[in-house]
Amino acid sequence: MHRESRAMGSRLALTLAGALDDGTGEAAWGMVRDEFEATERALSRFRPESELSILNGRAGDGEFVAVGERLWACLAASRRAHRISDGRFDPRVITVLETIGERAGVPLAATRSASAQRPFVELDPRQRRIRLWHPVDSGGIGKGLALRWSAARLQSRWPDAAYLLEAGGDVVVHGRPPHAGAWHIAVEDPHGAPDPVAVLAVERGAVVTSSIAVRHWLDGAGRPVHHLIDPRTGAPADSGLASVTVAALDPAWAEVWSKALFLAGTRGIGPEARARGLAAWWVDAEGGLGMTPAARALTTWSRGMKP
Amino acid sequence: MGRPLLHVPVIGAASAVLYAATLGAVAFLQSSQDAALRRETAPLQQAADRATLRAEEARRALTDAGRALETAGERYAATTQHAAEVDDALQHLAARVEAVTGSAATLPQSVPLPPAPAPVILRAAPPPADATTGASGR
Numbered sequence: 098m099h100r101e102s103r104a105m106g107s108r109l110a111l112t113l114a115g116a117l118d119d120g121t122g123e124a125a126w127g128m129v130r131d132e133f134e135a136t137e138r139a140l141s142r143f144r145p146e147s148e149l150s151i152l153n154g155r156a157g158d159g160e161f162v163a164v165g166e167r168l169w170a171c172l173a174a175s176r177r178a179h180r181i182s183d184g185r186f187d188p189r190v191i192t193v194l195e196t197i198g199e200r201a202g203v204p205l206a207a208t209r210s211a212s213a214q215r216p217f218v219e220l221d222p223r224q225r226r227i228r229l230w231h232p233v234d235s236g237g238i239g240k241g242l243a244l245r246w247s248a249a250r251l252q253s254r255w256p257d258a259a260y261l262l263e264a265g266g267d268v269v270v271h272g273r274p275p276h277a278g279a280w281h282i283a284v285e286d287p288h289g290a291p292d293p294v295a296v297l298a299v300e301r302g303a304v305v306t307s308s309i310a311v312r313h314w315l316d317g318a319g320r321p322v323h324h325l326i327d328p329r330t331g332a333p334a335d336s337g338l339a340s341v342t343v344a345a346l347d348p349a350w351a352e353v354w355s356k357a358l359f360l361a362g363t364r365g366i367g368p369e370a371r372a373r374g375l376a377a378w379w380v381d382a383e384g385g386l387g388m389t390p391a392a393r394a395l396t397t398w399s400r401g402m403k404p
Numbered sequence: 405m406g407r408p409l410l411h412v413p414v415i416g417a418a419s420a421v422l423y424a425a426t427l428g429a430v431a432f433l434q435s436s437q438d439a440a441l442r443r444e445t446a447p448l449q450q451a452a453d454r455a456t457l458r459a460e461e462a463r464r465a466l467t468d469a470g471r472a473l474e475t476a477g478e479r480y481a482a483t484t485q486h487a488a489e490v491d492d493a494l495q496h497l498a499a500r501v502e503a504v505t506g507s508a509a510t511l512p513q514s515v516p517l518p519p520a521p522a523p524v525i526l527r528a529a530p531p532p533a534d535a536t537t538g539a540s541g542r
Contacts, residue, residue, distance in 0.1 A: 107540055237540070265540035274534060281531060285538025296530050308539035342537055398530050 098122035104133040105240055106143070107265025114259040114274045125255065129247045129262065136243035139167035140235035142191060143201045153191070153232040156206040161219075161226040169225050171235050171242055172218050174349060178238065179217070182357035187328035189217055191234035197316045197333070199324055205232040237267075237307065237356060241349030244269045244303065248348075267305045269348050281397065285310065287340035287380050294386050295378055295399040303348035307355040308340035309333075327360050336362035337382050344376040344395055 098119070101110035111129050113122050141147045148168045155162065164172075178186040192205065219228040247262060248269050259272025261280055270280040279300045283293035287310040297304060313323035327334040341359045345351040354375055358366050363381050367389070370377040376391035386400055 108542055110535075112534065240540070261535055263535050266536075266538045266542065267540070268535045268537050270534075280535070281533045283530065283533035283536040285536050287539065292530050293533065293536065296533050304537045306537045306539065311539035311541040340539070398528070 098126075100126040101263075102130065104130070105137060105141070105243065105265060107240075108263065109133060109265075110263040112261040112263075114261075114272065115257075121255065125251055125258070125260070128250050128254065132247040132250060133243050133264070136167055136239060136246065139165055140171050140239040140242070142203060142234055145203045149233070149235055150201075150203045152227065152229050153203070153205050156229040156232045158206070159228065161221055161224075161228045163224065163226050166225070167242070167246075169220075169227065171239055172227055172229075172233070173220055174242070174353075175233065175235075175238055176216060176218055176220070178350075178353040178357075182353060184328060185357040185360045186238075186353050187217075188233035188236065188238075189231045190326035190328055190331075191232050191236075193326045193331055194234065194324060197322045198314055199312070237305075237352040238349050240264055240267060241303070241305065241347070241352035244348040266308070267303065267348055267352070268299075269303045270299050271301055273300065284342050284378055285340070286384075286400075288384055292400070294380055295388070295396050297344065297392075297395045298397045299344060299395060302344060302346040303351045304342060304344045305348055305351035305355050306340055306342040307352075307359045310340065325356065325359055329360075334360050336360055338363055338366065338379055339382055339384075340380045341366065342378040344392065 098113045099110065100122070101108060103109060109129070111126050113125060137144060137147065139148045142149055142153065144150060148165055149171075152162060152164065152168070172188075175186070175188045179188070195201070195205065217229070217231045217233065219230075221227070244262060244264055244267060248271060251258060251260060251262075252271060257272070259274055260270070261274070262269045266285070268280075268282050270282075274280055279298035282297045282299055282304045284295040284297065284304075285306065285308070286292065286294050287308045289310070307325060309323040309325055313321060316322045322333045325334045326332065327336075336359060338359055341355045343351045343355040343358065345354065354370075354373070354377070358370055358375070358377055358379070361369050363379075366377070366379050367387060370389045374391060375389060376395055378386065378388045378392050378396075380386055388396065388399070
């Protein structure tokens with residue numbers, strides 16, 4: 098069974114494998130759409146009424162605000178991702194995105210200069226309250242969390258189900274598809290070639306890509322810009338890479354590492370991805386494909402690989 | 405006879421006292437001379453002790469040097485043996501190089517090769533995939 102629609106500004110699709118009746122399939126699809134809708138209500142920066150938009154409007158007022166569990170989880174994960182990626186994952190890039198043209202039309206609190214002594218968000222776990230010092234973007238990690246929560250609900254309800262869930266270029270799989278030992282995931286060529294750069298065999302987990310193939314445009318001065326912002330420069334990353342794909346068990350952390358590795362650049366991505374034991378594929382600006390040993394183990398076909 | 409003979413014991417006692425005094429003076433003089441002699445010969449004795457100690461050290465050093473020389477000699481002999489073996493190996497290698505050089509001299513200067521066919525790039529089409537990961541926003 099296959100169903101698809103749109104969510105978070107992208108395509109959302111669910112493929113269920115195995116002998117599930119139509120009622121089960123529709124229930125599963127409804128569960129996924131409900132989860133994405135709930136996540137958007139909490140985390141979307143494009144919805145003025147979302148929890149995140151309301152919180153962003155109050156950023157810097159110094160008050161702790163009680164929040165829902167989804168926004169709490171998102172900001173807690175973002176803070177940890179910011180820390181362990183040495184600041185390369187930084188949700189404060191929302192102000193840069195708004196400045197260079199990806200405007201949500203939702204007012205943000207006036208930005209203040211970031212303090213090195215103070216994190217952008219403070220958490221009060223006992224009362225699940227948050228004090229936000231700077232407007233933030235949920236971005237890719239929000240999509241990854243929606244996939245994580247949807248997958249958790251599917252597995253909780255149908256533990257033996259085999260499925261493939263796609264959202265905006267990110268993929269989560271579970272179980273074995275019929276007539277195959279694993280799901281086959283193609284890695285898109287960011288330079289627009291019709292064939293993928295690689296095809297992966299994944300039995301369980303997520304495959305996530307950060308790419309500048311779609312979300313790029315000209316800014317007010319006519320300069321080409323894209324949505325992957327380097328917080329160290331406050332400008333679109335000029336890393337020499339066109340896309341980075343990461344396979345991991347959790348889609349939210351795969352999102353974090355795909356962005357952090359993208360900012361590592363052509364020279365830094367290989368050593369860092371290998372050192373962290375990540376399964377990562379990357380395509381540089383000239384079309385060259387690189388991958389880590391962990392990624393090679395999952396690759397069943399790649400461009401240039403002999404038959 | 406009626407007068408006591410007192411002068412006899414007096415003379416005896418005086419003689420004994422004189423003898424004792426003379427004996428004490430002689431002993432004192434002997435002791436003083438012995439002490440002076442010891443003072444005079446003490447530096448000589450100390451020098452003799454130091455010389456004995458240094459002679460013992462020199463003997464030990466000579467013994468150690470003798471052992472070191474013996475060890476060095478053994479090592480030199482072993483090294484010489486190894487050098488001889490290397491020399492044999494080099495001579496053997498030189499003989500083989502000479503033989504190979506002679507064989508190479510018999511090879512032709514150039515060998516005509518058949519024309520190579522145009523390169524064929526084999527590229528399999530990608531297998532069908534269940535989904536595609538890529539840029540967000542579509």
